[in-house]
Amino acid sequence: MSLDAVQANISLHHLEIKSSDPKMLAEFYSKVMNMNIKRLTNQKFLCEGPGRKIIITTGKNKTLGYVGMVCKNEENLERYKEFLKTNKCEINGFVSEFYQSGSFALQDPDKNMICFGVLKKENNFLTKGIYAPLQHLTFASKDVEKFQNFFQKKLGFQVTDRVVKSTGELATCFTTSNHEHHTIACFKSSQNGMDHHSYEAGEWNNIKIWCDHFAKNNVKLMWGPGRHGPGNNLFVFIEDIDGNWIEISAELETVIGRPPKNWPQEEKTLNLWGKAIMRS
Numbered sequence: 048m049s050l051d052a053v054q055a056n057i058s059l060h061h062l063e064i065k066s067s068d069p070k071m072l073a074e075f076y077s078k079v080m081n082m083n084i085k086r087l088t089n090q091k092f093l094c095e096g097p098g099r100k101i102i103i104t105t106g107k108n109k110t111l112g113y114v115g116m117v118c119k120n121e122e123n124l125e126r127y128k129e130f131l132k133t134n135k136c137e138i139n140g141f142v143s144e145f146y147q148s149g150s151f152a153l154q155d156p157d158k159n160m161i162c163f164g165v166l167k168k169e170n171n172f173l174t175k176g177i178y179a180p181l182q183h184l185t186f187a188s189k190d191v192e193k194f195q196n197f198f199q200k201k202l203g204f205q206v207t208d209r210v211v212k213s214t215g216e217l218a219t220c221f222t223t224s225n226h227e228h229h230t231i232a233c234f235k236s237s238q239n240g241m242d243h244h245s246y247e248a249g250e251w252n253n254i255k256i257w258c259d260h261f262a263k264n265n266v267k268l269m270w271g272p273g274r275h276g277p278g279n280n281l282f283v284f285i286e287d288i289d290g291n292w293i294e295i296s297a298e299l300e301t302v303i304g305r306p307p308k309n310w311p312q313e314e315k316t317l318n319l320w321g322k323a324i325m326r327s
């Protein structure tokens with residue numbers, strides 16, 4: 048029997064991000080995001096810390112190579128693949144440093160590559176470093192309705208919350224593939240791409256540790272501290288040297304089978320505590 052994404056219990060594991068200077072960006076992540084660097088090829092670097100792995104490779108700044116999602120075991124992956132085939136998703140084989148054989152990839156309507164696989168046995172995370180596993184990715188898109196349809200109906204993600212403009216148009220859609228409030232979300236924007244990626248530090252005190260670490264590295268917060276309405280998570284945001292937005296989050300809501308809620312597009316929805324960065 049097939050499984051949808053939530054039943055298959057899929058989570059975000061790693062990202063491939065492109066940069067015109069991948070070495071310099073990898074050095075930023077190493078220092079500021081407290082990660083080790085491993086050179087995979089001349090122009091490809093793996094940055095890793097506790098619960099987080101980012102591949103940085105050569106390409107246009109602020110573009111995504113792919114999103115690396117993982118299933119806990121091969122049976123779930125196979126049954127999820129059946130679900131995608133029933134929904135007539137176009138699936139292609141995919142090989143990476145992290146996945147066992149049998150991993151695959153597909154493209155969303157904005158041509159973002161989403162990959163699914165089971166980790167190789169030797170693929171453990173480092174334990175040394177400040178805690179904050181990679182947890183969600185948020186796209187920017189000209190068409191959030193299309194994102195919602197694709198992730199909900201084709202990929203079997205659960206819509207947990209939406210932000211709706213006064214015109215009725217979707218400003219944001221939050222979807223999940225497990226018990227976390229969102230694993231992939233999408234903000235309405237004038238262009239397609241990435242909005243931000245987020246690391247879940249778990250507790251408020253860990254956000255303090257991160258902020259002190261950023262200060263030591265002369266990196267200013269660009270937004271926060273605050274608390275989002277949807278997801279109810281505490282947050283701070285910084286920007287990397289290419290202009291990618293990075294979120295450190297804590298207390299993200301756990302969602303098990305509750306119906307989605309619509310939120311008005313207003314400052315308080317984006318930040319219950321203060322100023323918002325309104326995307327559109």
Ligand SMILES: [Fe+2]
Pocket residue numbers: 183185243244245294
């Ligand atoms: Fe976020």
